Amino acid sequence: MECREARQKIHDLIDGRLPPRVAAEVRDHLGVCGPCGAEEAELRRAGDMLRLWSAARVEAREPELSALWTRVRAGIEERREPWYASYLRRWFWVPAAAVLVVLALLFYPSDGLEVPFRPKSFDVTVESIESESATVALVDKGEELPRVIWIIENGKT
Amino acid sequence: MTGNESGRHPDEGLVRAALDGDEGAFRDLMERYKRRAYGVALGIVGDPDEAQDVLQDAFVKAYYKLSDFRFGSNFYTWFYRLLVNQAIDRWRKASRSPTVSFDDAWVSGETAEPGARVYPKTPEELAGNRELAEGLSRAIAALPEYHRTVILLREVEGLAYEEIATILDCSVGTVMSRLHYARAKLREALKGFREG
Numbered sequence: 001m002e003c004r005e006a007r008q009k010i011h012d013l014i015d016g017r018l019p020p021r022v023a024a025e026v027r028d029h030l031g032v033c034g035p036c037g038a039e040e041a042e043l044r045r046a047g048d049m050l051r052l053w054s055a056a057r058v059e060a061r062e063p064e065l066s067a068l069w070t071r072v073r074a075g076i077e078e079r080r081e082p083w084y085a086s087y088l089r090r091w092f093w094v095p096a097a098a099v100l101v102v103l104a105l106l107f108y109p110s111d112g113l114e115v116p117f118r119p120k121s122f123d124v125t126v127e128s129i130e131s132e133s134a135t136v137a138l139v140d141k142g143e144e145l146p147r148v149i150w151i152i153e154n155g156k157t
Numbered sequence: 158m159t160g161n162e163s164g165r166h167p168d169e170g171l172v173r174a175a176l177d178g179d180e181g182a183f184r185d186l187m188e189r190y191k192r193r194a195y196g197v198a199l200g201i202v203g204d205p206d207e208a209q210d211v212l213q214d215a216f217v218k219a220y221y222k223l224s225d226f227r228f229g230s231n232f233y234t235w236f237y238r239l240l241v242n243q244a245i246d247r248w249r250k251a252s253r254s255p256t257v258s259f260d261d262a263w264v265s266g267e268t269a270e271p272g273a274r275v276y277p278k279t280p281e282e283l284a285g286n287r288e289l290a291e292g293l294s295r296a297i298a299a300l301p302e303y304h305r306t307v308i309l310l311r312e313v314e315g316l317a318y319e320e321i322a323t324i325l326d327c328s329v330g331t332v333m334s335r336l337h338y339a340r341a342k343l344r345e346a347l348k349g350f351r352e353g
Contacts, residue, residue: 011340015311017318046312046340049293051313053294054313057196058192060205069188076221
């Protein structure tokens with residue numbers, strides 16, 4: 001086996017992903033080729049050191065880890081919904097349906113001729129008085145309805 | 158331990174019990190994975206307090222999302238996905254902050270003499286070798302977050318490439334290339350030390 005081929009397979013060898021026959025060929029090469037053998041040893045050592053590094057840091061925090069359940073339990077409680085939240089979700093359709101029924105009753109023709117709550121259109125007269133900061137509009141909808149005053153100031157009604 | 162504990166998916170019994178409202182079963186799951194999970198979180202975010210927050214958040218999230226767990230798959234693969242996403246998000250936020258600092262509180266030793274540079278055999282020996290411990294920390298911190306995650310899941314957790322690909326939602330080829338890159342960087346960081 002050539003060095004180039006062996007080096008391409010070193011990671012798979014370390015991770016046990018090579019078929020036995022190929023793994024044996026790579027190992028044979030590593031046994032006789034100093035640079036390739038050194039590369040494999042160094043890559044394995046990198047993994048060994050990382051495991052030690054992780055274990056040392058976890059050990060240093062062992063007391064805090066012992067109390068983890070207390071923290072997790074507190075987090076669970078903090079996120080827990082109040083007891084009535086599921087009832088609200090389950091029965092939310094009741095008030096929503098009631099609102100729909102009321103709206104339907106208001107707008108449904110009661111005798112087949114007249115809609116009880118239909119807005120009417122009006123002939124209106126508008127007088128407008130403008131100043132520097134505001135526009136005042138007097139809207140007269142006739143005798144039956146009151147006069148409406150609109151004040152538009154800085155673009156807002 | 159439940160009846161399913163010896164099977165291919167040893168956590169399923171506990172997951173079922175937790176879903177039935179048994180909080181003790183969820184606690185058992187947490188106890189089973191907390192150290193390994195903390196190691197992963199700490200490796201990704203770097204700071205021990207941040208890692209503990211990540212761990213707590215991931216377990217709380219797991220508690221409320223447990224009904225999403227698909228029986229027949231591994232609990233730890235499902236949980237690590239939550240954990241890793243949480244840790245990477247946290248690290249990204251922290252890395253934008255100017256206050257990110259190098260954590261060396263766990264290192265107890267002094268800088269070694271050049272002639273005494275040997276590889277440690279135990280976590281205590283590593284903690285006692287300031288130069289190597291800090292060199293490793295710097296090399297790991299310098300890796301992009303996904304490369305760091307891949308090498309931790311492979312080397313520390315011993316997960317298969319396919320499991321890592323599932324956790325990170327990427328291809329096995331991507332896992333391989335990230336792992337090769339990360340190993341090469343760590344190998345460079347270790348040059349200068351000799352076998353003890």
